[in-house]
Amino acid sequence: MSQPNATVLPAATVSRLPGYLRVLHEAEDSGVEVISSVALATRAGVHPALLRRDLSQLGSYGTRGVGYDVDTLIREIGRVVGDRLTWPVVIVGVGHLGQALAHHEVLRERGFELAGLVDSSPELIGSTVAGVPIRPPDELAAVVARGRAVIGVITTPAGQAQGVADALVDAGIRRILNFAAQPLEVPATVTVRGVDLTGEMQVLVYHEIHEG
Amino acid sequence: MSQPNATVLPAATVSRLPGYLRVLHEAEDSGVEVISSVALATRAGVHPALLRRDLSQLGSYGTRGVGYDVDTLIREIGRVVGDRLTWPVVIVGVGHLGQALAHHEVLRERGFELAGLVDSSPELIGSTVAGVPIRPPDELAAVVARGRAVIGVITTPAGQAQGVADALVDAGIRRILNFAAQPLEVPATVTVRGVDLTGEMQVLVYHEIHEG
DNA sequence: GCGTGTGAACAGATTCACAGCT
């Protein structure tokens, strides 16, 4: 009995779905039609029981004694994370990291489209990166509107991050990926995912110090 | 009673320590000498009770009725995550993302030093990025040894990630930051942190689809 | 027989609420 999604999915489950989808796309490309929880979980780096529980949250798409139909699962997980649709993205802060993301091929392959670039530095404004012109901060709302952007990426120095977040929210953006270490304050309707590169490195250092 | 660290810290605590340290450095710079759990927690984006529990794991460095001494806390957290020491890093995969990390000023400021660059593309080998020459994959072990690298960063396409991880481990690296979506198989003595940019974006899309 | 789906047990992380120190 499939239960489309009356319920909200647990955050931990949501964070693993992209990984499952990636493995499924690989399987599809190699012509695999059915995959077991053990095979899929192993390749996605999770415990098989956890995978089964995650998938059962989406509905009952497996066949007992057989496994999961790869196409069905791609369709159902894809529906949940918006695969096969196009998601316009604005990047604010066109330093090295912002430029790298602007060029990042993998994002394009998964449906993310560079809808606009914003930076405050006069040397950058007017030039283009990945074929997209860099606009000044006071045009942020216009850039978001013109590109119909749905996701904002913050790759500015930490000190500017909160101001940029405020401006993005004012411009109607409700999903933000933040690369500044600064935690952002936003209204409850806005989702922020933070990636703290320095923090990740320091966690590695913790392990280096405390393990052989 | 301080209990240096007989026990291993919970993973969740470790992942928050860099954030606390950042706020503390800011406070230090503005001349603040004592800070309460509420002030520190708010700025770090966590619940005050959680902050207090995290800090109490390191030992008892606060004063009841007063708060935490900023310098003491910087010293103690810094000891745990290796602040004020230099950590040489090798980056494998000098595409846009690898180059961005090579130039990333914030990492340098926190003690991470670019010890080597490796890439398989003949056009890149021999050229330099951020003042460091790019070497071919078969010189990886030599690059690690010469630079005394302790951390390996993988910014290659997904298909090469596992091979690079194997080579890094063979070269003696035991801490890896992996930007490829591919989950890595490594010996139990090796720590891997994964950053999946596409996955993060897809999680944002999930929210976009399922919330107003 | 095989592999999914899931109740129940377990583990980990967070928050509450207050005792205890300054």
Add this chain to the structure above:
DNA sequence: AGCTGTGAATCTGTTCACACGC
């Protein structure tokens, strides 16, 4: 009076182990 440190309660997430359907 104020704020830390922490037992107890709660919430979230993971694994076990097996009933159930193919």
